[in-house]
Each structure stands twice: as C-alpha cells, then as structure tokens.
Amino acid sequence: MSIKTVFISLLALAGAVSVPQTDFDVIVVGGGPAGLSALSGVARVRRNALLFDNQQYRNAPTREMHDVIGNDGTPPATFRGLAREQISKYDTVHWKNETVASIVPLDGDFSVFNVTDATGASYTARKIVLGTGLRDLIPPTPGMREAFGKGIFWCPWCDGYEHRDQPFGIVADVANVLGAVLEVHTLNSDIIAFTNGTRTPDGEARAAAKYPDWDKQLEAWNVTIDNRIIQSFERLQDGGAHRDNDEDKQYDKFRVHFTEGEPVERNAFLVDYPTDQTSTLPYQMGLEMDGSKIKVASSMRTNETGVFAIGDANSDGSTNVPHAMFSGKRAAVYIHVEMSREESKSKISKREGMISQRELEEEANKAIGDNLEREWKRAQDLQ
Ligand SMILES: Cc1cc2nc3c(=O)[nH]c(=O)nc-3n(C[C@H](O)[C@H](O)[C@H](O)COP(=O)(O)OP(=O)(O)OC[C@H]3O[C@@H](n4cnc5c(N)ncnc54)[C@H](O)[C@@H]3O)c2cc1C
Ligand SMILES: *[C@@H]1O[C@H](CO)[C@@H](O)[C@H](O)[C@H]1NC(C)=O
Ligand SMILES: *[C@@H]1O[C@H](CO)[C@@H](O)[C@H](O)[C@H]1NC(C)=O
Numbered sequence: 001m002s003i004k005t006v007f008i009s010l011l012a013l014a015g016a017v018s019v020p021q022t023d024f025d026v027i028v029v030g031g032g033p034a035g036l037s038a039l040s041g042v043a044r045v046r047r048n049a050l051l052f053d054n055q056q057y058r059n060a061p062t063r064e065m066h067d068v069i070g071n072d073g074t075p076p077a078t079f080r081g082l083a084r085e086q087i088s089k090y091d092t093v094h095w096k097n098e099t100v101a102s103i104v105p106l107d108g109d110f111s112v113f114n115v116t117d118a119t120g121a122s123y124t125a126r127k128i129v130l131g132t133g134l135r136d137l138i139p140p141t142p143g144m145r146e147a148f149g150k151g152i153f154w155c156p157w158c159d160g161y162e163h164r165d166q167p168f169g170i171v172a173d174v175a176n177v178l179g180a181v182l183e184v185h186t187l188n189s190d191i192i193a194f195t196n197g198t199r200t201p202d203g204e205a206r207a208a209a210k211y212p213d214w215d216k217q218l219e220a221w222n223v224t225i226d227n228r229i230i231q232s233f234e235r236l237q238d239g240g241a242h243r244d245n246d247e248d249k250q251y252d253k254f255r256v257h258f259t260e261g262e263p264v265e266r267n268a269f270l271v272d273y274p275t276d277q278t279s280t281l282p283y284q285m286g287l288e289m290d291g292s293k294i295k296v297a298s299s300m301r302t303n304e305t306g307v308f309a310i311g312d313a314n315s316d317g318s319t320n321v322p323h324a325m326f327s328g329k330r331a332a333v334y335i336h337v338e339m340s341r342e343e344s345k346s347k348i349s350k351r352e353g354m355i356s357q358r359e360l361e362e363e364a365n366k367a368i369g370d371n372l373e374r375e376w377k378r379a380q381d382l383q
C-alpha cells in the first residue's frame, strides 16, 4: 500500500467511523502467566474481557516454579490459581475452560473478530490476545517424557539449582554441548554429555563452526562425551520424595541404557529439544511467523491488525514466566490505548476536518506498520 492510498482511504473513513458493537472488548486465548497477565491489565481499566483456557500449560509437569521473584518454589498450579482468584474480583472479566477452535476477522472500520470455541459457541471481540504457549517436542524414548520436568529438564534457571553438585548429564547434539555446559558449569562439575550418535565428522565440524576449540573447552570443564545411541531412561529414585527442603536439593536418579554396552547412572539431565506452538490457531489465522514463533513488534502486535501475541508463543526469544507476565502486561496497555483511540475517533467522526495530521499519521502507522514512519519522514522532507 502506498502512503497516498493509505491517506485517501483514511480521509474517506474519517467522515464517519464507528466502534463495532461486540460481546467483549478483548478475548484472551490462554490461561498461563501470559494470558492471565494480559487479562489483569485490561481488567484494571474495566475492559470487558473473556479468557479461554483449555488447561495445557507448558510447565504442568514441573514440581515447582523458580526464578519468579516472590514466588520462588511455588507450584505452577498454585500460582495460576492465586492469579485467577485475584483477577476474578474485577467484574468485567469472564472465563471459559474451552478450546478456541477458530478466530476470524470480520469487516468493520476497526478490527473485529468472531471467535468460535470447540462447543460451537461464538463470541465477537475487538481485540485478540494469543497467549497460547509452546510445547516441547520430547522424543518417545522410554522413560524420558515421564521424567521431563522431574529430574530431566531443559532450563537451568528452572530446575538446575535443586540438582547442583550432583552427577549430571547433558543430552544434546554434539554441536550444542558446549553451549549447555557454559550454562550449567557453575552448578555441576561432574558432567557427561550424551550425544546419541551425533559425534560424527559432520557433527564435529558443526561444533567447530560454533566454537573452534570446543573440544579443548569441554576438556577444561571436565566434560566427557558418550556418543552411544540412547535406548531408555530408567528412574531409580524420585526427587519429589527424596528431597531436602532446607537445602533446596532434590535427589532424582536415573540409569541410562544404550543399544550397546554398560548403562550409566546420573542424577539429573539437561536436554535440548525443539518446541512448536501449542495451538494451531496462529497457523490457521495465517499470522506471520518467525520460525515456529509468532512474529511480533515490541508492542506485541502481530501482522494482523488487532491481534497480539504474548508469552512463549511470540518471537521475543524469551520463554519464561517473567517474560510471559511482562509481555501480557505490555499487550494490555497497547490494547487499551488502541481501543481508546478508536473510541475517541468515533466520538468526533461526524465533525469532518477535526482529525489532525498527527492522528492520521498514527492511524496510518497502524494500518501499514512501522515502515510508514520512514515514508512519513521522507514525505515531510520533500515538503
Ligand atoms: C518443565 C518446565 C519447567 C519450567 N519451569 C519454569 C520455571 O521454573 N520458571 C520459569 O520462569 N519458567 C519455567 N518454565 C517455562 C514456562 O513454563 C513458560 O515460560 C510459561 O508457561 C509461558 O507462559 P505462557 O502463558 O506463554 O504459556 P503456557 O503457560 O504454556 O499457557 C498456554 C495457555 O494457552 C492455552 N491454550 C493454547 N491453545 C488454546 C486454545 N486453542 N484454546 C484455549 N486455550 C488454549 C493453554 O491451555 C494454556 O492455558 C518451565 C517450562 C517447562 C516445560
Ligand atoms: C476452570 O478451570 C480452573 C482451573 O482448573 C478451575 O479452577 C475452575 O473452577 C474451572 N471453571 C469451571 C467453570 O469449570
Ligand atoms: C461466527 O461464526 C459462527 C460459526 O463459527 C457463525 O455461526 C456466526 O454467525 C458468526 N458470527 C458472526 C458475527 O459473524
């Protein structure tokens, strides 16, 4: 769209715009820390909002949540429960424990959507927040999924401290081992890297491309590599029961079996596997993606006007509870202000000529994105 087209269409609109009449101002999809935080933000300014939650939380398997100040060691379900209880006091919030099946934009002067849930019920809203999360693609290796979040973990900040100074394993492609070691060497010194057959000439070349002296560094950190093919993880002890709460230590214990040779015992493992969107909605809605993440601007806006993405699901490259809360809060502020601008515009829309150049600029920015800022400056330079 050229800058001229945008202005002509906006000037035409400026005559009489109206805010769509909808069931809700905002529909939030996701009841994790991201969605709850967005809901809180819009509730505090009395926006009518509905939150959908089909209860597939990424951190569901973990025993306790960590590195969330004020809530270090709180079980995630307790944390979410307290959030729901506190947000429920705002009488503009509504809840549904249902799966959202589709979100379809409708025509209007401003963004408006039709949201249909798995029961077939549908609701309209002016803004959409996707806090739909990521899921971990853990391989079907026997014993692994059951232990994920309980002695086998992906995030040193989440679970590492409780397994400090214990015999430790890293399960990763050989090229990613050093990166993992550099995250955990302050927690564990007896480390074996299980590279599951990836230490080939090609694997070593990929490792060297990242860190030319990767093998010397591993040696310096006392890390040995076991390249046998992993067959299963046998749990020998459950750190949920064998724990020292005063010392913040959990004593899980596993025996790793291979397709050949003797098994190896370790207390805990850091693993490295890819993730994908928990929900198919971002793909269904045709949102711009960045790999498997929903592409967002710093405002948490996606490339579909009126749709915001927050938490693990978005492209910020930060997947933890503090980020989920930050991004939900940030989206709530942008959403409220965006809706207020629409309401304000609609109030004066009959008085033609009252739309200022500044407002038009803002509106055009929204319509075609940040690129316009450059275009606008160029246009002003030409004047
Ligand atoms: C084992 C493990 C331990 C972790 N420990 C920690 C930790 O200690 N500290 C920390 O900061 N981070 C931790 N994390 C990361 C943390 O879980 C995520 O960063 C956080 O959950 C992201 O919040 P979110 O709201 O974006 O997504 P989630 O918490 O995953 O919530 C997604 C929500 O979207 C809902 N949803 C998805 N699709 C639909 C749909 N179509 N309709 C309705 N609802 C839908 C889900 O049901 C869910 O309510 C851990 C992760 C794992 C895997
Ligand atoms: C929805 O799920 C939450 C969390 O499990 C629960 O506390 C709440 O009671 C449920 N609401 C309904 C209406 O079932
Ligand atoms: C929303 O979609 C449902 C079907 O999913 C349809 O029955 C309903 O009429 C639609 N509502 C609007 C306002 O378009």
Ligand SMILES: *[C@@H]1O[C@H](CO)[C@@H](O)[C@H](O)[C@H]1NC(C)=O
Binding pocket: 139, 140, 141, 171, 196, 197, 229, 230
């Ligand atoms: C080990 O490698 C095989 C073959 O690539 C793969 O199928 C399996 O999931 C891997 N196991 C683990 C635990 O990563």
Ligand SMILES: *[C@@H]1O[C@H](CO)[C@@H](O)[C@H](O)[C@H]1NC(C)=O
Binding pocket: 189, 190, 191, 192, 222, 223, 224
């Ligand atoms: C170094 O690693 C070996 C084998 O993994 C282990 O036995 C030893 O305890 C480790 N040394 C230190 C200082 O942790």
Ligand SMILES: *[C@@H]1O[C@H](CO)[C@@H](O)[C@H](O)[C@H]1NC(C)=O
Binding pocket: 286, 287, 288, 289, 303, 304, 305
């Ligand atoms: C968003 O980006 C995707 C992928 O680039 C594209 O297919 C889609 O049309 C865009 N949507 C809008 C509303 O521009």
